[in-house]
Amino acid sequence: MTVEAPVVELREVSRTFAAGDVSVPALRDASMSIDRGEYVAVIGPSGSGKSTMLNLIGLLDRPTSGSYILEGIDTSTLNEGQRAGLRSRRIGFVFQSFHLLAHRSVIENVLLSTIYNGMARPDRVPAAEAALVEVGLAHRMDFLPTKLSGGERQRVAIARALVTRPAILLADEPTGNLDSATGGAVLDLFDELRAQGLTLVVVTHDTEVSEHADRAIHLRDGRIEVES
């Protein structure tokens, strides 16, 4: 019988930034793991290393020391091309500022994920439509993002992250640019996704957001303080 490995496992991971002659540690000896299907909030004051941890988990950045194992693969042994390949297949990102392309329709924005992912061409549009149905935007597929409300835009971004069926969804302050009503709708959507078995990591400083999560990782000055 096989033991299900954690989706994410950090082993004494540190990340130090060099600012001139001074080196600033953003994350120090962080060790933690996230199991499949878990909904984890990463919270802490600004400058505590939340975004650095998310960038490391999302393979956008490399740790200065320590190792990061994603679905059993030691990512420190991978080159840039392989890391990009893993990002395209296994990781979905949701950003505070949405990062939608203003000149492309909703469905074209969602399809953007599929071109780097190696998805077969005939499968792409059905997958994008399914993702948009999932986030409740079936009626907005041909709209430009500029015609949508903030909450709708963030749901387009979530559909873009979901279309490739990633192992883990990483959200960086997903409600930061939204009012409490539309932000609440996004959090309800996360709850639904979690109920379907998706692994979620949400970085936030909003306690309302972290209450939705199974557990929270508290960061302060680059160290994991409490896991609750």
Added chain:
Amino acid sequence: MTNVVVSDGADAVAPARMSPRDLAAEAVAGIFARPGRTVLTVLGTVLGIGALVATLGVAKTAGNQIVGRFDELAATSVVVTNERGFFFGGGDVRIQIPSDAEDRLLRLNGVTAVGAMGPVDVGGALVRSVPIPDPLAQTEFQMSVYGATPGLLGATRGALSTGRWFDWGHSERADRVAVLGTGSAQRLNVTRVDQQPVVFIGDEAFVVIGILDSVRRQPELLNAVILPEGTAREVYGYMSAATVQIEVEIGAASLIAEQASIALSPDEPSLLRVQKPPEPADLRRDVEGDVNALFLVLGGVSLLVGAIGIANVTLVSVLERVGEIGLRRALGAARRHVAGQFLMESTAMGLVGGIIGASMGVLLVVAISATRTWTPVLDPWVPLTAPLVGAMTGLVAGLYPALRAASLEPVEALRSG
């Protein structure tokens, strides 16, 4: 702690891929995201390529046209003279042109007409048409007198307004006959020859048998009195022709020019001076060379400006789209995919500029030719190569911006976008 690989083996770490078709689609979408700016960017390449194509076309067309015009008269004319000026630092050395020059040259393949002519020394005698001087009007004129061979009329493409030209019979018998050029006939008041008017050179009388209306070569004949060679020799001791006018078939000028001096003076051909028309091929090359050198530089400069324009706009576009670049990296684009997209965008802009520019250049050549009623001539490789040159321009222009885009760190790009 136990680690079990749940993903499917080697494929799990396969590098990111992007199909060429997707790359092209992304580049086209990028271009059409800001159509107005793209049009302005492409304009520089359009002008550069258009200028190059039009230059090459106009040069070729004009070169062909000039050759066509020269073919008519000059390309069929070879002139041999015995004027050598000073020789051996001393006297004026001239060799005689033989009196059978016509026979010698007509034997050459490619010669269609030959005539020899030379000034006759009449000892300063004046020319008049009436024997008795009229005190009330000027009746005596200083005129040049030429001795000529019968073939000269054909060789100069002359035409008579009245009467006839002399023949070998007149020359061999040394008949006292003359042909007047139209200018000299006017001054001497001779308008018709049917009553056999007489002109006097000094005290020698000559019957006017014809009036020369026009010549296409050797125009000095029109203001002269022209005597048959034999007559001039008999009366004035005319020694030798000074000029031999040869008409040749098109394309034979160079060959005849080499052969004529040997035929006329086998022992000393170098003492004769031969004037031949410029080679058509040389002429065309010269014309094209002149036009090309100037305008190709202009075209090249516009193309350079166009390239700088593309580079500039692509760079601005990269800086504007930092957020998009970060997003694409997060979605799994490798650095080379980002670089490829921007290179493709600039190359496509260059290609479109090249196609439009080549079309406009061709139209310009046709328009210029139409206003001059020329035949437009263009090497087929010019309009076919021009779009490729445009694409290359775009590719080179996009190199630096593309490298800038690829070197962005995704974390930084996402934060600043």
